[in-house]
Amino acid sequence: MRCLVVDDEAFMRTLITRILGGLGARDVRACEDGQAALVVVGDGVDVVLCDLNMPGMDGIEFLRHLAGMNYDGAVVLISGEDERVLQTAKTLAQAHELRVLGAVAKPVTPAALGTLLKDATRPTTRRAGPRAPIDPVAVEELREAIASDQLTVFFQPKARVSDRVVVGVESLVRWRHPERGLVPPVAFVGVAEEAGLIDAMTDVVFRQAVAQGGRWRARGLDLKVAVNISVDSLGRYDLPDTLVGIAADAGLPPSQIMLEVTESRLMADIKSPLEVLTRLRMKGVGLSIDDFGTGHSSLEQLRRIPFTELKIDRAFVHGAARDKAARAILESNASLAQSLGMTTVAEGAEDQADVTLVAALGIDLIQGHFFAKPMPAEDFDDWLADWRG
Incomplete structure (x- = not known):
């Protein structure tokens, strides 16, 4: 393992070099500033250990x-x-797409470095340059996709933290493009909002989601079906009756529906959304404030809209056990929701540490790749059978 230590303090360079030697590093070089280090990196280095506060670069x-x-x-x-x-x-560093093993506070110890360096020599693929952006989609192409049933719904399970029983699913739109294959929502949801297609897309997704929920219910599976809805759709005064009617035709009662509201755009006029959301609640539909803690999902919205569920954004869930700031935000959000009598959902759990912390904080439901990724309904059925079995 070839290492490069970058630190302006001679004592720290010597100390870290000795620690690395004791950990088995066969080639350790040291530089006192970033400018000199860049030259060394060009010769080939497996691990760079870099101080932050240095003169010059x-x-x-x-x-x-x-x-x-x-x-x-x-x-x-x-x-x-x-x-x-x-x-x-x-x-x-992660935003720069660098592979960060971790951060160590001074004074550096062999134990702290040894733990981080365990993953230092795993194979990597050299980056060819900045990650290619997702190709934009044309409005007319999206309009055709909506009209020709190219949009489909994947389902991700939501499990009760206390006993890990699956009690619901989140419905997530995907586009089965005839040439590009499976297109993620980030590539087209924004286009739909800008082009005025979001209502049509929401209608397609909602119909597919509740139809599947009705089929599950007919088989004895009591799963609450969550569907994301744009703020742009909340200006439709007919929305409560329309959605409840579609669900009733599919055999799904309002109590088994959860609408997840993400404020991708600031509510310029609160009157229509307030009326629509309140009427949905009066009909028994659950309301979830999604990605809480980011964007426009503010305490003010939590106060004035009758939400029944609070979804804590993944940014405050994954890794929170090792991040004091994220843990503090996760804990305060959970406490806030609990004090308001809301169901809490931790989104983005990816390892056992996430699950353990969520359980310790008394959060109700959990969702994330630790349990399962979003999948088509037929795959979900097989996954659920294995999960229960």
Whole structure:
């Protein structure tokens, strides 16, 4: 393992070099600033251990240049700065698409470095450059997709934390494009909102989702079906009667429907959304405030809209056991929802540490890749049978 230590303090360079030698590093080089380090990186380095606060080119600027070189090794951040600054630097490095093993506060110990370096030598693929953006879709192409049934719904399970019983699903739209294959929603939902197609798309997704929910219910599966709805659709005064009527035709009662509202756009006129959401609640439909803690999902919206469920964004769930700031936000959001009598959902659980923390905080439901990724209905049936079996 070839390592590069970048630190302006001679004592720290010597100390970290000795620690790395004790951990089995066969080639350790050291530089006192980022500018000199960039030259060494060009010769081939497996792991860069970088201080943040240095004269000249500091660690933050060094990370930017490192990404510009398409560096495909690993990075360990080291600093005497406070923990939140260190965590922010880690987030920045990840935004640059650098492979960050972790961050270590000074004074550095063999145990702390040894834990991080376990993953340092796993194979990586050299980045060819910045990640290619998702190709934009044309409005007319999307209009045709909606009209010709190219949109389909995947389902991701939501499990009760206390006993891990699956009690619901979130319905997620996908586009089976005849040439591009499966297109993710990030590529076309925004286009639908801008082009005035969101109502038509919501109608397609809702009909497919409740139809499947009705089929599950007919087989004795008591699953609450969640469907995302854009704020743009909440200006339709006929929406409550329309949605409840569609669900009734599919054999799904309002109590088994959860509408997840994400404020992708600020509510310019609150009167229509308030009326529509209140009438939906009066009909027994559940309302979830999605991605809480981000965007426009504010405490004000939580106060004035009759939400029954609060979904805590994945940014505050995954890794919260190792991130004090994320844990504090997760805990406060859970406590807030509980005090308001709302069901809490932790979205984005990806490992056992996430699940353990969510359980310790008394959160009701959990959703994430730790349990299952979104999948077609037929795959969901097989997955659920295995999960229960």
